[in-house]
Amino acid sequence: MRAQVVIIGGGPAGLLLGQLLHRRGIEAVVLERKTRDYVLGRIRAGVLESGLVALLEEAGVANRLRAEGFVHDGTRIAAGGEIFHVDFKALTGKPVIVYGQTEMTRDLYDARAATGARTVFEVDHVAIHDADGDAPFVTYAQSGAEHRIDCDFVAGCDGFHGISRQAIPLNLRREYEKTYPFGWLGVLSRTPPVDEELIYANSERGFALCSMRNDNLSRYYIQCALSDHPEDWTDAAFWAELRRRLPEEIAARLATGPSIEKSIAPLRSFVTEPMRWGRLFLCGDAAHIVPPTGAKGLNLAASDVHYLYHALAQFYEERDREGIERYSERALLRVWKAERFSWWFSSLLHRYPDQNPFDLKMQQAELAFLRDNPAQQRAFAENYVGLPY
Numbered sequence: 001m002r003a004q005v006v007i008i009g010g011g012p013a014g015l016l017l018g019q020l021l022h023r024r025g026i027e028a029v030v031l032e033r034k035t036r037d038y039v040l041g042r043i044r045a046g047v048l049e050s051g052l053v054a055l056l057e058e059a060g061v062a063n064r065l066r067a068e069g070f071v072h073d074g075t076r077i078a079a080g081g082e083i084f085h086v087d088f089k090a091l092t093g094k095p096v097i098v099y100g101q102t103e104m105t106r107d108l109y110d111a112r113a114a115t116g117a118r119t120v121f122e123v124d125h126v127a128i129h130d131a132d133g134d135a136p137f138v139t140y141a142q143s144g145a146e147h148r149i150d151c152d153f154v155a156g157c158d159g160f161h162g163i164s165r166q167a168i169p170l171n172l173r174r175e176y177e178k179t180y181p182f183g184w185l186g187v188l189s190r191t192p193p194v195d196e197e198l199i200y201a202n203s204e205r206g207f208a209l210c211s212m213r214n215d216n217l218s219r220y221y222i223q224c225a226l227s228d229h230p231e232d233w234t235d236a237a238f239w240a241e242l243r244r245r246l247p248e249e250i251a252a253r254l255a256t257g258p259s260i261e262k263s264i265a266p267l268r269s270f271v272t273e274p275m276r277w278g279r280l281f282l283c284g285d286a287a288h289i290v291p292p293t294g295a296k297g298l299n300l301a302a303s304d305v306h307y308l309y310h311a312l313a314q315f316y317e318e319r320d321r322e323g324i325e326r327y328s329e330r331a332l333l334r335v336w337k338a339e340r341f342s343w344w345f346s347s348l349l350h351r352y353p354d355q356n357p358f359d360l361k362m363q364q365a366e367l368a369f370l371r372d373n374p375a376q377q378r379a380f381a382e383n384y385v386g387l388p389y
């Protein structure tokens with residue numbers, strides 16, 4: 001079998017790339033390790049930058065998002081019993097859109113099915129061959145049978161635990177990593193959100209975040225120990241802990257109910273360089289991870305897709321390799337800025353086990369500076385709504 005592009009991974013990065021390429025007449029096969037239902041069962045991101053929304057428009061999959069997504073013109077930050085507002089719209093002219101990654105992925109799968117483009121689920125033993133030559137190919141197994149796809153390019157969109165990154169020889173690849181000494185315990189509940197905006201909270205008991213999916217679906221997170229398991233946390237214990245970490249007036253109006261999903265995610269900062277090796281391109285979590293505090297993971301996957309999509313269109317339509325040659329450099333420039341923001345915002349809001357009284361004072365001073373200084377608020381807002389592509 002032959003395809004112009006083989007996309008490994010049917011998560012948001014792979015599906016968005018596939019849809020954009022299809023609209024330009026470039027045909028891609030998507031190989032996904034899991035089933036569609038499994039992919040759609042993962043509760044993840046909720047905040048979309050306008051750059052990602054524009055890409056979804058271009059891909060022709062933004063109708064439901066336009067109808068059901070929530071426009072957020074700002075966010076709230078709580079610390080020391082107080083709460084302040086950062087007005088994205090006033091500071092940058094741009095909002096963010098709250099719309100679940102799950103819904104976005106569903107829209108992409110539906111659109112892909114409608115085009116008749118090929119998606120192969122439940123693949124195993126995916127391997128990339130000859131990516132540094134002119135004739136790469138990908139092999140995989142499905143239901144016990146071996147398959148081979150010859151192609152022009154391979155897009156590694158298979159997330160942090162995928163195989164694509166490992167295909168780049170170790171002596172050509174450099175990895176940068178920071179792990180954090182805590183995780184996030186997340187709960188999804190069929191309750192109305194506690195506020196119209198997201199609330200990021202720094203409290204002496206640790207970080208908390210109030211987010212949402214719609215009028216009757218809320219998403220909350222609290223910082224927890226890495227050794228905790230979701231089963232250790234009853235719903236009652238979760239709600240009680242969340243309340244303690246929020247300013248009183250917010251805690252008083254928190255609506256609680258049974259959790260419909262509860263999970264723990266570790267926090268990590270990670271980047272691999274370069275993001276291209278010959279005809280193999282890494283996109284999204286396959287190349288980099290950010291702690292979720294700045295809501296940047298999915299949005300960074302989208303900016304990678306933007307650069308790669310334009311590079312491939314330039315190659316097929318103009319026979320110009322410039323976009324391909326510069327893909328890694330362009331993507332990484334934006335990746336590192338988002339890494340910096342996510343690391344900084346995480347350090348502003350969490351309790352670290354080794355924090356001494358001086359470190360705590362620094363955190364408080366930094367929060368006060370953000371609350372009181374318009375230039376700092378603007379820098380924060382520009383990063384949060386998304387730096388330009």
Ligand code: RFL
Binds near residue numbers: 009
């Ligand atoms: P994904 O979503 O991991 O998809 C990769 C896909 O590849 C498949 N796969 C393979 N397929 C074939 N062969 C193999 N060998 C394969 N190995 C893996 C997998 O099954 C999967 O379907 O990566 P992608 O597409 O790069 O998308 C990245 C985003 O999912 C991720 O960055 C975000 O979810 C991160 N994130 C957030 N990002 C935001 O922009 N805003 C947020 O508000 C936000 N909140 C979050 C988050 C991530 C979280 N967790 C669970 C880590 C909140 C949380 C709690």
Ligand code: PHB
Binds near residue numbers: 044045046219292
């Ligand atoms: C979410 O709604 O899941 C969410 C929102 C903002 C973040 C992280 C996660 O920073």
